[in-house]
Amino acid sequence: EKGEASDLLKPLIQIEGVTKSFGDFVAVNNVSLTIYQGELFSLLGGSGCGKTTLLRMLAGFETPTSGRILIDGQDMTRVPPYERPVNMMFQSYALFPHMTVEQNVAFGLKQDGLPRDQVRQRVAEMLDLVELGHLGRRKPHELSGGQRQRVALARALAKRPKVLLLDEPLGALDKKLRERTQLELVNIQENLGITFVVVTHDQEEAMTMSTRVAIMNQGRILQVDTPHAMYEYPNTRFVAEFFGSVNIFEGPLLEDEPGHVVIGCPDLSVPIYVGHGISSREGATVYAAVRPEKIALSKEPPADATYNTATGVVEDIVYLGGESTYLVRLDSGRLVRVDLQNQTRSSEPELTWHDRVHVSWEHSNVVVVTS
Numbered sequence: 478e479k480g481e482a483s484d485l486l487k488p489l490i491q492i493e494g495v496t497k498s499f500g501d502f503v504a505v506n507n508v509s510l511t512i513y514q515g516e517l518f519s520l521l522g523g524s525g526c527g528k529t530t531l532l533r534m535l536a537g538f539e540t541p542t543s544g545r546i547l548i549d550g551q552d553m554t555r556v557p558p559y560e561r562p563v564n565m566m567f568q569s570y571a572l573f574p575h576m577t578v579e580q581n582v583a584f585g586l587k588q589d590g591l592p593r594d595q596v597r598q599r600v601a602e603m604l605d606l607v608e609l610g611h612l613g614r615r616k617p618h619e620l621s622g623g624q625r626q627r628v629a630l631a632r633a634l635a636k637r638p639k640v641l642l643l644d645e646p647l648g649a650l651d652k653k654l655r656e657r658t659q660l661e662l663v664n665i666q667e668n669l670g671i672t673f674v675v676v677t678h679d680q681e682e683a684m685t686m687s688t689r690v691a692i693m694n695q696g697r698i699l700q701v702d703t704p705h706a707m708y709e710y711p712n713t714r715f716v717a718e719f720f721g722s723v724n725i726f727e728g729p730l731l732e733d734e735p736g737h738v739v740i741g742c743p744d745l746s747v748p749i750y751v752g753h754g755i756s757s758r759e760g761a762t763v764y765a766a767v768r769p770e771k772i773a774l775s776k777e778p779p780a781d782a783t784y785n786t787a788t789g790v791v792e793d794i795v796y797l798g799g800e801s802t803y804l805v806r807l808d809s810g811r812l813v814r815v816d817l818q819n820q821t822r823s824s825e826p827e828l829t830w831h832d833r834v835h836v837s838w839e840h841s842n843v844v845v846v847t848s
């Protein structure tokens with residue numbers, strides 16, 4: 478777990494009760510957040526949730542309506558962008574089309590008045606870092622999308638900012654290249670130790686790259702956690718559904734003891750048992766979240782009493798190579814998604830369409846949330 482050590486690290490960015498309104502509209506609503514030195518931190522959320530506005534306030538392109546932003550202990554709330562120890566890489570990359578790759582990377586360093594030989598050395602270093610040393614004389618239109626992205630990264634890192642802000646850095650790349658570049662970006666970030674704050678709407682991207690993730694909705698942060706904790710212990714229904722696939726069962730809370738929760742669930746026609754307490758009012762409506770890969774399918778009922786079970790019929794099977802997704806229609810009419818690993822190449826699949834099956838999962842694999 479990469480993020481686990483973050484408690485020991487130094488807070489680099491402290492966002493304290495920051496709100497940003499545009500007229501009557503509140504784009505960022507009372508957000509407080511600490512980002513530690515050396516993190517690759519992602520702001521994740523759907524369109525319009527306020528993540529770009531928050532990033533732009535870190536860069537200094539927007540000023541908070543209220544609240545404070547500290548970077549490295551200094552109050553930066555009203556400091557202009559060029560006086561902050563941060564740099565921003567834009568989604569469009571914004572390379573100068575008439576300049577070569579080298580000139581693009583050198584631009585900011587020359588503006589800062591760095592001596593010529595140091596500029597040359599820094600540019601060479603940065604192009605090596607992004608593995609573009611051999612293309613320094615090319616112009617942006619002579620590069621692929623992935624190469625342009627790397628030039629933009631080299632340029633943004635050349636001044637050695639304490640923080641690099643990246644707005645949808647991989648948005649322009651196709652899926653294959655995106656996945657490869659995610660890992661390259663993590664490598665570069667780890668090598669340099671510079672703190673990255675990444676805005677993305679792509680849950681898988683955030684999961685692959687980040688030490689920690691903040692999930693935003695309607696201007697608020699719902700949860701801040703490592704990818705692992707976010708996936709296994711979502712604190713709300715929204716987070717459970719946004720961060721990965723999930724089955725949600727709704728019902729009244731019948732019993733709530735530490736280590737023992739029972740939820741009445743019309744979808745399953747039996748109660749759900751959960752292996753931990755949730756401290757909510759008995760009778761309140763709660764949601765039980767179960768990830769598709771935590772569910773087993775079998776023709777015989779499971780023998781183990783620590784399982785929740787229901788019966789249904791296989792309605793669809795989607796083959797995905799390493800795994801298959803099964804859609805099972807429960808007797809209540811409710812559809813459940815189950816992901817099973819394809820571990821052998823056996824030609825006879827164990828289950829097929831229209832099979833009657835038992836759906837089951839361990840009590841410990843249920844997360845209960847109240848909203």
Ligand code: ATP
Pocket residue numbers: 499502504522523524525526527528529530531678
């Ligand atoms: P996307 O992924 O679509 O870019 P986002 O989460 O980055 O979404 P923001 O760009 O932060 O969203 O915008 C949040 C909300 O604030 C949106 O509803 C947007 O229309 C509004 N907004 C942003 N900038 C301004 C502005 N300068 N004036 C008025 N409203 C704005």
